[in-house]
Amino acid sequence: NAGVIQTPRHKVTGKGQEATLWCEPISGHSAVFWYRQTIVQGLEFLTYFRNQAPIDDSGMPKERFSAQMPNQSHSTLKIQSTQPQDSAVYLCASSLDLWHSQNTLYFGAGTRLSVL
């Protein structure tokens, strides 16, 4: 079990460019979460999926952020027209079953996005 895999580990983009972040959840896990981590804001919830269906995207900045889960083995977070304030570590996590709130979240190592 390789755990949650996030790629790339580091991404540098210029202001206005697009960034796509990838996440491969643990096999068999039905829930996938995306978080953004910064020193100032801590861990911010962005969105989550259950069985590939989007359940809650209340944390997503509406205009430039989008997330998809086209199959059970990967999810993507896309940021269009990146801005310096998007610079953060983006964390993906998976959980065995969303319907059991006692379940542990397993986090990937994160993607550090730097927008110049």
Next chain:
Amino acid sequence: GEQVEQRPPHLSVREGDSAFITCTYTDPNSYYFFWYKQEPGASLQLLMKVFSSTEINEGQGFTVLLNKKDKRLSLNLTAAHPGDSAAYFCAVSAPGGNYKPTFGKGTSLVVHP
């Protein structure tokens, strides 16, 4: 929705001292409580998971206290050592389906030799 406040944001202690981190939450229906540890450059890993029915939970070198009346969750690292230096996050969730856990903002702990 649920609000979780974690204090302090930064904590510096000497080796052998205790380190105390507290989270307060707002939803009285909260039932599951988690502490995650994030070592520098690494991902968050579960430290302990506790249920609402248990007020004191002991791990290796730490104790988790749950005060349901005050809606407070605490992590006490007893006799901290430099290997405990990390960021610690609490998370809270209510029972039932379709949840998302609510995280505190984290505490950055430094244990000096």
